[in-house]
Amino acid sequence: MKALVLSGGAGTRLRPITHTSAKQLVPVANKAVLFYGLESIAEAGITDVGMIVGDTAEEIEEAVGDGARFGLKVTYIPQERPLGLAHAVLIARDYLGDDDFVMYLGDNFIVGGITGLVEEFRGNRPDAQILLTRVADPRAFGVAELDPSGQVIGLEEKPDQPKSDLALVGVYMFTPLIHEAVRAIEPSWRGELEITHAIQHLIDTRADVRSTVIKGYWKDTGNVGDMLEVNRTVLEAMERRIDGEVDDASETIGRVVLEEGARIVNSRVVGPVVIGSGTVVSNSYIGPFTSVAENCRITDSELEFSIVLRDSSIQGVGRIEASLIGRHVEVTPAPSVPSAHRLVLGDHSKVQITS
Template sequence: MKALVLSGGAGTRLRPITHTSAKQLVPVANKPVLFYGLEAIADAGITEVGIVVGDTAEEIREAVGDGSALGIRVTYLPQEAPLGLAHAVLISRDFLGDDDFVMYLGDNFIVGGITPLVDAFRAERPEAQILLTRVPNPTSFGVAELDAAGAVVGLEEKPAKPKSDLALVGVYLFTPAVHEAVRAIEPSARGELEITHAMQWLIDADRDVRSTVISGYWKDTGNVTDMLEVNRSVLETVEPLDRGTVDDASEIIGRVRIEPGAHVTNSRIVGPAIIGAGTVVSDAYVGPFTSVSEDCRIEDSEIEYSIVLRGSSVIGVRRVEASLIGRDVEVTPAPRNPSAHRLVLGDHSKVQISS
């Protein structure tokens, strides 16, 4: 069995971060969200992985390499444009051959991995197996309609009038039967080859398409709100670790991970939180559910429920919360004096904020 991981796409909902970085590489608890999916694939015993890449191909290659560090072997599959999930299957035909495969969207996050799903698929081998979860806004997703017995009878992509609240999670399992389906369908009104259309073709051809409704944690990390929520969820499981330097005037409370080379002076950190390698926290408060990446500076400031990417600084700012701050960003005081600040900043930004 192989894996097909989709890591193209422009990441428009995470702009301005994704103007200069692949959305799949935005870190959750200081690890790229893509890596969680690749680790889940490896844990399921799948080692041959094709990664579909687009405009951010070089950045993805640099981060993942040949996959050996993750226990997998990676083949990169260029996609000329984000023309749909079924198009990604179509261009990956030579890599996939006649093997069964799992297709995993690289910006999705599923707590608990996919091993049980993969094991069940290997044992029973329906033509397609999908994961579903109930959502409050099904118009934003592919939506499945089930009959009274729970069989999949219909699939729609982002319908204006959904027939259910069951959204497709970004994990699909297929036998080689799907290749006939993706060749048979036409582009949608969006100009894309939709995987929902391919699976509907299988259903109409009386092929075995099954579903599993999950009640566990799943997020599409395509926007800032969901990214922060996933970061919170992962930090809930962090184990305390102190490999940096913490002076006697500082207070570390709860599950806090301090990476090598980090320095904490005269500060209070309340976990769960992560302080990255080489980061300096001085005269500051870092609150729960905050991930600060490597080589950052948090000085004379308060920050919580936020993600700070590599090389950024927050200095002299009274309070920052619910924020995603890109790489090499400078956040400093400005003349005005709001009580709180909520920021979404792209890489290399410079922002002045009143303290």
């Protein structure tokens, strides 16, 4: 059995972060979202991975390499532009051959991994197995309709009037029969080959399509709110570990992970928090559900429920919360100018100002 990992896409909902970084490499608890998926695939006993890459291919390849660090053998499959999940299957045909495979969306996060789900698929070997979870607003997802016995009878992609609250999770398992289905469908109104249409084709041709409703935690980390929520969930499961330096004027409370080479000076850190190597926190407060990556500087500031990427500095700005701060960012106080704001913002930024 192989894996097909989708790591293309523009990540428009995470702009401006994704103007300069692949969305799959934005870190959760100081580890790229993509890496959690690759680790889950390896834990499930799958070693051969085809990775779909697009405009951010160079960055993805630099981060993942040949996959050996994860116990995997990774083959990169370029996609000129994102034309749908079924299109990814179409262009991976030669790589996948006649093997069964799991398709994993690289920006999805599933607590507990996929080992049990893969074992269930291997044992029963239906033509397709989809994962479902109940969501509050299914209009943003592919949605499944089940009959009273739980059999999948229909799928819709981002419907205006969903027939259920069961959304497709970004992990699918297929036999080679899916290749016939992706060749049989036409592009949707979005101009994409939808995997929901391909699975619907299987259903219409009486193939064996099964579903599993997962009760564990799942998130599509496509926007800032979801990134912060996944970060919170991962941090809650971490154990306290202090490998860096904490001076006598500082205190660390609860589940704090301080990597080797990090320093806490005259500051208070309340977990769950992770602070990367080379980062210095001085005269500051770091509150719960915060990840600060390596080589950052936090000085005379307060930070809570936030993610700070590597090589950034926050100095003398009071309190920051519910924020995602990119790489090589400098956050400093603005000059005191009456009734004025000075802003330098990237495309598609969102700013809230209290006058």
